[in-house]
């Protein structure tokens with residue numbers, strides 16, 4: 001494991017690796033990851049470190065990829081008023097924590113049976129405030145969208161798999177169109 005400049009990040013990776021080694025049942029496993037990410041998202045030195053990162057659309061900073069357990073840790077730096085497309089993360093799990101700033105999370109339910117290729121009917125089922133320190137669990141196939149609320153925001157992701165090698169669905173709420181040509185954001189390796 002490399003040496004990190006932020007002690008809380010070193011502890012975070014160490015705690016994640018210990019947690020993954022226990023092979024808990026799925027719900028208990030991701031609840032545990034959520035608690036570990038909550039601790040990181042409360043750390044002032046980590047917040048200070050994240051201020052060095054530049055906000056850019058379509059980019060995810062790659063902070064860590066575990067060679068044994070395959071989990072991935074990323075950072076999303078959102079410009080003020082950022083509105084993410086509605087999308088899912090395919091078969092993967094994501095734990096999503098707001099480290100700095102204020103976001104709003106939108107979760108959708110798919111009403112159609114997926115029988116018509118390229119079309120999807122979505123219904124908004126939850127809209128919740130995600131202030132700094134808030135951590136959400138995004139299960140597989142759940143359409144959602146994160147909005148930045150007026151200022152720069154930084155989110156830390158823990159994903160079950162490194163993005164890029166699998167297709168994710170995107171949804172256009174206005175036209176009802178959907179496609180799975182999206183393969184995740186551009187990853188930029190970044191040292192903490």
Ligand SMILES: [Fe+2]
Pocket residue numbers: 087088089144
């Ligand atoms: Fe997402």
